Amino acid sequence: MDSTITIQRLDPGNTRPLEVVQAASLVSVVGQSASIPSWKVQSSSKTDNDVSKLSSSSLNTSSWYTIGTHGTLMASLLSNKVYTETDLFYSTNLEKVDYSQFQVPWFYRSEFSLGSPGAGSHSQLKTNGISSRADIFLNGKQVATKDVQAGAYAGLTYDVSGAVTAGLNTVLVKVYPTDYNRDFALGFVDWNPDPPDNGTGIWRDIEIKQTGPVSLSIPRVVTTLGGQVTVRLDVQSLEENGVQGEVVCKVLDPQGKELGQPRAELNIGGKAQQTVSLTLAVADPQVWWPKQWGSQPLYSTTCTTSTNSGLSDTTPSINFGIRTVTSKLNTHNDTIFSINGHPFQVLGAGYTSDIFLRFDMAKLTTQFQYMLAMGLNTLRLEGKQEHPALYALADSLGLMVLAGWECCDKWEGWTYNDEGSGVKWTTPDYTIANNSMRHEAEMMQHHPSMLAFLVGSDFWPDDRATEVYVDALKAFDWDVPIIASASQRGYPALLGNGGMKMDGPYDWVPPNYWYGDQLGAAFGFGSELGSGVGTPELESLNKFLSPTDLEDLWKTPNKGLYHMSTNVSSFHTREIYNDAVWKRYGAPASLSDYLLKAQMADYEATRAQYEAYTSRWNAERPATGLIYWMLNSAWPSLHWSLFDYYLRPAGSFYGVSIAGRLEHVLYDYQEKTVYLINRSLAASGPRKIDITLLSLAGTVLHKSTVHASTQPNTSILVRTTLTSAIDAIRDVSLLRLVLSSDENTTLSSNTYWLSAQPDLLDWNNSTWYTTPLTSYANFTSLGNMSAATVVAVSSSTGPPGKNQIALENKSSVPAVFIRLALVDEKGDHVLPVNWTDNYVTLWPGEKMQIGVEYGNGGYNNNNNNNNNKGVKVQFEGRNVEAGSVDLGPGGRE
Numbered sequence: 001m002d003s004t005i006t007i008q009r010l011d012p013g014n015t016r017p018l019e020v021v022q023a024a025s026l027v028s029v030v031g032q033s034a035s036i037p038s039w040k041v042q043s044s045s046k047t048d049n050d051v052s053k054l055s056s057s058s059l060n061t062s063s064w065y066t067i068g069t070h071g072t073l074m075a076s077l078l079s080n081k082v083y084t085e086t087d088l089f090y091s092t093n094l095e096k097v098d099y100s101q102f103q104v105p106w107f108y109r110s111e112f113s114l115g116s117p118g119a120g121s122h123s124q125l126k127t128n129g130i131s132s133r134a135d136i137f138l139n140g141k142q143v144a145t146k147d148v149q150a151g152a153y154a155g156l157t158y159d160v161s162g163a164v165t166a167g168l169n170t171v172l173v174k175v176y177p178t179d180y181n182r183d184f185a186l187g188f189v190d191w192n193p194d195p196p197d198n199g200t201g202i203w204r205d206i207e208i209k210q211t212g213p214v215s216l217s218i219p220r221v222v223t224t225l226g227g228q229v230t231v232r233l234d235v236q237s238l239e240e241n242g243v244q245g246e247v248v249c250k251v252l253d254p255q256g257k258e259l260g261q262p263r264a265e266l267n268i269g270g271k272a273q274q275t276v277s278l279t280l281a282v283a284d285p286q287v288w289w290p291k292q293w294g295s296q297p298l299y300s301t302t303c304t305t306s307t308n309s310g311l312s313d314t315t316p317s318i319n320f321g322i323r324t325v326t327s328k329l330n331t332h333n334d335t336i337f338s339i340n341g342h343p344f345q346v347l348g349a350g351y352t353s354d355i356f357l358r359f360d361m362a363k364l365t366t367q368f369q370y371m372l373a374m375g376l377n378t379l380r381l382e383g384k385q386e387h388p389a390l391y392a393l394a395d396s397l398g399l400m401v402l403a404g405w406e407c408c409d410k411w412e413g414w415t416y417n418d419e420g421s422g423v424k425w426t427t428p429d430y431t432i433a434n435n436s437m438r439h440e441a442e443m444m445q446h447h448p449s450m451l452a453f454l455v456g457s458d459f460w461p462d463d464r465a466t467e468v469y470v471d472a473l474k475a476f477d478w479d480v481p482i483i484a485s486a487s488q489r490g491y492p493a494l495l496g497n498g499g500m501k502m503d504g505p506y507d508w509v510p511p512n513y514w515y516g517d518q519l520g521a522a523f524g525f526g527s528e529l530g531s532g533v534g535t536p537e538l539e540s541l542n543k544f545l546s547p548t549d550l551e552d553l554w555k556t557p558n559k560g561l562y563h564m565s566t567n568v569s570s571f572h573t574r575e576i577y578n579d580a581v582w583k584r585y586g587a588p589a590s591l592s593d594y595l596l597k598a599q600m601a602d603y604e605a606t607r608a609q610y611e612a613y614t615s616r617w618n619a620e621r622p623a624t625g626l627i628y629w630m631l632n633s634a635w636p637s638l639h640w641s642l643f644d645y646y647l648r649p650a651g652s653f654y655g656v657s658i659a660g661r662l663e664h665v666l667y668d669y670q671e672k673t674v675y676l677i678n679r680s681l682a683a684s685g686p687r688k689i690d691i692t693l694l695s696l697a698g699t700v701l702h703k704s705t706v707h708a709s710t711q712p713n714t715s716i717l718v719r720t721t722l723t724s725a726i727d728a729i730r731d732v733s734l735l736r737l738v739l740s741s742d743e744n745t746t747l748s749s750n751t752y753w754l755s756a757q758p759d760l761l762d763w764n765n766s767t768w769y770t771t772p773l774t775s776y777a778n779f780t781s782l783g784n785m786s787a788a789t790v791v792a793v794s795s796s797t798g799p800p801g802k803n804q805i806a807l808e809n810k811s812s813v814p815a816v817f818i819r820l821a822l823v824d825e826k827g828d829h830v831l832p833v834n835w836t837d838n839y840v841t842l843w844p845g846e847k848m849q850i851g852v853e854y855g856n857g858g859y860n861n862n863n864n865n866n867n868n869k870g871v872k873v874q875f876e877g878r879n880v881e882a883g884s885v886d887l888g889p890g891g892r893e
Helices: 072-081 361-373 388-397 427-444 463-475 511-515 538-544 549-556 577-583 592-617 651-659 724-726 780-784
Strands: 005-010 019-024 033-035 039-043 064-066 106-114 122-126 133-138 142-143 157-159 167-176 207-211 215-217 221-224 226-238 242-251 259-260 263-268 275-281 299-307 310-314 318-320 325-328 335-339 342-344 344-350 379-380 400-404 450-454 524-529 623-628 663-668 671-680 685-695 699-710 714-721 732-741 746-755 773-775 792-797 802-809 814-823 831-835 840-842 848-855 872-877 880-886
Touching: 033 671, 039 072, 064 072, 064 106, 064 167, 064 848, 106 207, 133 275, 207 215, 215 242, 215 299, 215 310, 221 318, 221 792, 226 242, 226 263, 226 299, 226 361, 242 275, 263 275, 310 511, 325 450, 335 623, 344 400, 344 592, 361 388, 388 400, 388 427, 400 427, 427 450, 427 463, 427 538, 511 592, 538 549, 538 592, 577 780, 592 623, 592 663, 592 671, 592 746, 592 814, 663 732, 663 746, 699 880, 792 872, 792 880, 802 814, 802 840, 814 848, 814 880, 840 848
Parallel strands: 019 106, 344 379, 344 623, 379 400, 400 450, 524 623
Antiparallel strands: 005 019, 033 207, 039 064, 039 106, 106 167, 122 157, 122 207, 133 142, 133 167, 215 226, 221 226, 226 275, 242 259, 242 263, 242 299, 299 310, 299 318, 325 335, 335 342, 663 671, 671 714, 685 699, 685 732, 732 746, 792 802, 802 848, 814 840, 814 872, 831 848, 872 880
16 A cells, blocks of 8 residues: 655745645455544635635635544534534533534535556445535535435445556545434434534545456355355446356354355346346354343454456455344234244334444444343434444444334425424435435344334335335345334334334323333333433533533422423423422422432333333233433433433432343232232243332331242233232332343342332323323432432452442331442542442341442543542432442552
């Protein structure tokens, strides 16, 4: 490969260098591909708009912004310190950004060098994601117009052989302002404020590739559990005359051993395309499983094509897994998935990209690890398809991906969309949809983590768009289900009923809601639903709320809040949520009191939602899937997340973590019964369930033991009833369920707080986002409990970053809802962090071991410069005064 070219630009008098640019050498031989390594970015309002001048090697770009391989306009300005995230996200500061600067086109410019092409070679420029329209020029020659390069997901390949030169080349991309209602973009609906630039810019890499007379697509792989592996790819002739040759694909097993090199002959006409299919039989195949069910062995393949003149093209190595994914509609028209022949209950959450479409692999890794820690198995991408690295990470960790297009903007501009969002489609839009679907299908197809693609979200696509989508997916050998939409509003004849419901809720509902028989309760497949919780802890709130904002949280509970949904949304206030907190837990006496009550409310809300769905896995009408709304947030938010923007887990996280255990025992709030949950494919046999009901004063009100037998992948109603014991509660009591194996190994421990006064739902007055109550449970006695004395001891359990905390309740009363936090020497929280349990309750005299691990995710919150050095664990609870314990030697790095 040729060396990098150094360009020195001088002032008009040729006496002083104004700019020194390194034009990276990208490709020099056939078969090579590389991403544009960096860009200069500037507004058209500050540049000459003459393409020839902007493409000139003498252009001085020293005043332009510099970014890496990709970045939206706002991401570019953040990267260049025009704005800082800390300031931008604080209070209402985002409103102060000048939105008008993004109402004109902007230019992305890069210089790179190429080796001498050689006879018979071709150069290609490949886009992967530009939002949402762009003109593209190479060395001043137009490669594409904004009518062709249109759609944020429309990755296209252009033959630029006639435009490139050996040596220095300049690529110029003119991006046009994105309009969510008119362009196929990446919008956020009411999840958070729109980014000022509407996500405009090059948000995925642009690649330069060099080939011989024929080029190869990314391989697609279809497998069977019996070990048949079929590799398919498209071979494109780039010459006017036909070419002959062959394609060879080398396949490696997960240990790197070569399994074979199937090959096929080529005979392609001029400028034509041929699809090649190569098959290999794998003996003793290693099957890929979701994390909770097994291991994730990944095979790989690399393909090459040669002609009489030699090597013509090489594909990147791609990983794939041997697995099958199917779906069907049961008798209730609910979708049920199966993986490798086993019915698969989806327990997942909705993922969002960063508000400025920044992509941080270390942060994503932590988010996915958090999902596994909660016991989740699936993430839904509603129009947030992200980068190839997301799917590769899901493959390696064993998380399933439910991908699809987004709602509420141009993507659903249908005449029957009674919400009126999105300009109606015209003929050119179907071309953009086709280009978008083909690119995403090619990127995703070989990943074993793919569960399905939803071609609609709130509304189904019209018949023409459905045919476009299905044809594109089939053209790329899509081997997992295609779902019409995430709702029951309708469906196209080609795909039929999508088998998913979108009946809410999105705002707070009580725990017993989920055990009902209406709307979002635990039956069927809930494609997006949740109780609107996700309150950050104070340590996070202080990063993005002003003192006045913090006071508003607990002093003006019905006020519209900037860090909720937008001011035209039904979720701009915490009124429904706060009404429940005030009535169930009592009016808060302070901010800290409010936040503790909020964490208790969040914990019981998410636990009940996931537990109800797992309890109904084998019901007459099974609960086949649940996607919590949402997993994470695009920016610092006050709701709709299972961990906050700064990766701090709180009540909602640990409520899910309890419910998500592979083997678990839970309480049905409606029937006052107990369910034994087994989400594994292997565990079986006798189990013991210890049941204790305790008063807040520490008096045992009920104690019993039940024996049951568990089976893989089942939910079993245990033959016991707690009705008489629960009905005897006079105020507030604590219910504990402990599941043990036959060897008396504790598998799960679960503590509830129950009120003599139940939550009563008014189903008849339900809205699309919540169900009101006529009466609330009363937990105010929790605030009047006697104080409990808790002591903690720390011990190291291995390498630095791994400790055990032993908690002991020295009192005669229970110690309720103890929250633990890991801090550094300055008292700042260490993140990310993984606790084996948190927000725990101790019985009188009880000891409990809790593990903490940190420093392994590779991500350090950008507002914490502590290098993840844990020094101390702080703890406090509902009736436990704040305390702390120093970590042992294992706690320091």
